[in-house]
Amino acid sequence: MSDVRNSNAIIEVKDLNLYYGDFQALKNIDTGIEKNRVSALIGPSGCGKSTFLRTLNRMNDLISGVTTKGEVTFEGRQIYDPDLDVVALRRKIGMVFQKPNPFPKSIYENVAYGPKRSGVKNRKDLDQIVEESLKEAALWEEVKDRLHKSALGLSGGQQQRLCIARALAMKPQVLLMDEPTSALDPIATNRIEELITQLKKDYTIVIVTHSMHQAARISDKTSFFLMGELIEQGDTNKIFTTPEDQRTEDYVTGRFG
């Protein structure tokens, strides 16, 4: 396996193993997430790509019976250090989920939720954060006249962009996206993909996707997972055109998965 770790890595993963009870879901993962790049995680269902994504902001902590071994370093800190403040970590590493999950609150309250929890109280500051975040998520024009209406009245695609805005409001360094378009129609998907391409200027993005086309279109780096192992990783171009591993080639050419 080629070594992709370099000085640009914002997250480094060394010898990561993860178990659900007795079942080993991730095996000896070594990788790095490069700053201001879009990294795609691909592979068939159950290959561990979502599990891996959720190790990066310790969301697996919520599942009982999960054991994580190995090192994940973010900004020089071990994120599995028992003394680490998980809440602070998740403020820096945001997440967007598979199904749009806005809170049953107003659009404004959704975006302001994170900042409020981290202590922003001033109304003006909140107004500004909400507007900026919605603009960043390319949703402002559509919702600026209905900020105090329920987020549940938005379409699926709008809801997902709202969830992105909500994550961006925390000004995270890294944005994790777990199949963010799998519940959306092609047009909404397109908009989110455009958005991701713009966002990588300011954010590091890690995206799990089922769609190889999506990975090929929007990512700079691609990692291919199979049965808990990281089979191959590298520049997206290379993975899709001249993969080194036969299994990678089989997958990206659609022979299985």
Added chain:
Amino acid sequence: MENRVKDMEMKGDRQKKIREKLMFGLFTLCMLAVVIPTLLIIGFIVVKGIGTVNWSFLTEMPSMGMTEGGIFPAIVGTLYLVTGTIVFSLPLGVGAAIYLTEYAKQGRLTRLIRIAVLNLAGVPSVVYGLFGLGLFVFFLGFGSSILAGSLTLACLILPIIITTSEEAIKSVPDSYREASLALGASKWETIARVVLPQAIPGIMTGSVLGIGRAAGETAPILLTVAAFFIPRLPGSIFDQAMALPYHLYIVSTQVPGMPESIKYGTALVLLGVVGVFFAIATVIRLKFKQMNHME
């Protein structure tokens, strides 16, 4: 050949239709068997009691050995008791439900606690009365008082509040919890800001059931708070009080020559008081539903 098959199909169809109608009729009957007695009871009490219930009946003290005058002190007593019961049981019950669903590690212990809670709901109310008499009235020295009565009734309805609150909290989708935690909210912030607002309508439903029970119980208050007759209103939570269910029991069985109108009037007022608390809980429930799903 072909014809016979068709004939059979037709017959089968007819049988099916008859069975459909039978089942439909059966279930309709079940529904009526439940609804009609309920309506009859309410109707009966309203018809018999409405003539008695007027402003003076509601606001005057009983007089002439309770055979005349109003039932004001009993109404006030029940209002105090129900309010006290809510104050004690709701925070405690919801807190316990939060612990069981959000914090406790699910396993044998939580299963045991749940079974215990469910069993508590089946304990006869007079046993709660005895428990309240022993613990609150004597051991803690509250005496026969509103405080002792409220605490006893609170124990009685805690199981209802806990079980319904648990269901309400569990029905909040995990995706909301994940979204909140992923935004760097703490566990408590997630519960307070996301889970509870969503669960409150369900919690209110449970509270309504509990309140109805607390307002109507006679045995527990008989042992812990209720007075046969006090010619004044309770001055503090350490005072005894009259209460509607107990008063109803007294006027129905303990006082000779009691006019029937007073009995039914008292019953109707008891229904009305429970109805008012139901209405308040319903308004809160709708408010939160609206807040959660405003367009």
